Amino acid sequence: xxxxxxxxxxxxxLGGMAGLLGGLFGFGGGxxxxxLLGFFYGMDQQTAQGTALIMVVPNVLWAFSQYHRRFxxxxxxxxxxxxxxLIAAYPSARFAxxxxxxxxxxxxxxxxxxxxxxxxxxxxxxxxxxERGPRRAWGWTAVVGLIGGVVSGVxxxxxxxxxxxxxxxxxxLRQLEAQGLALALVSPSALLAxxxxxxxxxxxxxxxxxxxxxxxxxISAGVAFASRLPxxxxxxxxxxxxxxxxxxxxxxx
Numbered sequence: 621x622x623x624x625x626x627x628x629x630x631x632x633x634l635g636g637m638a639g640l641l642g643g644l645f646g647f648g649g650g651x652x653x654x655x656l657l658g659f660f661y662g663m664d665q666q667t668a669q670g671t672a673l674i675m676v677v678p679n680v681l682w683a684f685s686q687y688h689r690r691f692x693x694x695x696x697x698x699x700x701x702x703x704x705x706l707i708a709a710y711p712s713a714r715f716a717x718x719x720x721x722x723x724x725x726x727x728x729x730x731x732x733x734x735x736x737x738x739x740x741x742x743x744x745x746x747x748x749x750x751e752r753g754p755r756r757a758w759g760w761t762a763v764v765g766l767i768g769g770v771v772s773g774v775x776x777x778x779x780x781x782x783x784x785x786x787x788x789x790x791x792x793l794r795q796l797e798a799q800g801l802a803l804a805l806v807s808p809s810a811l812l813a814x815x816x817x818x819x820x821x822x823x824x825x826x827x828x829x830x831x832x833x834x835x836x837x838x839i840s841a842g843v844a845f846a847s848r849l850p851x852x853x854x855x856x857x858x859x860x861x862x863x864x865x866x867x868x869x870x871x872x873x
Contacts, residue, residue, distance in 0.1 A: 635834025643842020646799025647780040648676030670817030674828030687800030698804035704765030712773025729870040736862035
């Protein structure tokens with residue numbers, strides 16, 4: 621009984637940490653939680669991913685609502701990104717099932733590191749002035765959704781990391797707007813994935829529910845803190861998170 625209480629409390633604390641970072645950078649927190657669930661709770665990879673999704677789904681939905689309330693996101697862009705990502709994610713995931721998972725992880729790690737280096741260079745070169753791309757018609761964000769859906773389907777994570785650099789570079793959005801719209805990309809595919817994992821019995825609800833509650837409790841604080849950071853510092857911090865993710869994936873690979 622005591623061991624169960626400790627496990628539940630630890631899960632809530634882990635969810636709180638993931639929610640804080642998710643609110644700050646605009647993602648669900650799954651990539652941080654999955655390896656820790658395997659290490660501390662002895663879960664296999666599939667069960668860790670399914671359990672983390674219990675937290676990711678409400679995290680991204682609540683974080684999206686907070687970003688929209690604070691920064692006035694374009695809902696047409698959000699719907700376009702979400703719909704196109706959903707179309708691309710499933711066939712990409714089916715294709716990825718026949719590929720070597722270790723090669724996929726390493727390839728994605730290289731991709732994230734390259735993206736982080738490129739964005740960091742452009743941000744640093746711009747000095748105090750942050751470079752933004754031209755404003756394009758909102759319908760073109762379907763391309764961002766397709767790319768994010770393919771990345772999510774093939775690599776299992778990463779759609780929320782791919783969208784912000786594309787939206788800031790090619791659509792002239794602020795970093796915080798781009799992070800909020802990235803959450804729209806993740807939301808529908810994460811929900812479908814949770815249903816699939818739950819149907820396969822690869823979800824630990826006793827751990828997943830406290831994860832979700834902890835995440836929801838801290839997301840608002842993460843979003844509020846993000847709103848106080850300068851644009852340039854937010855972009856550089858986001859690049860740091862990309863590099864951290866690349867390292868974690870490379871170690872797993």
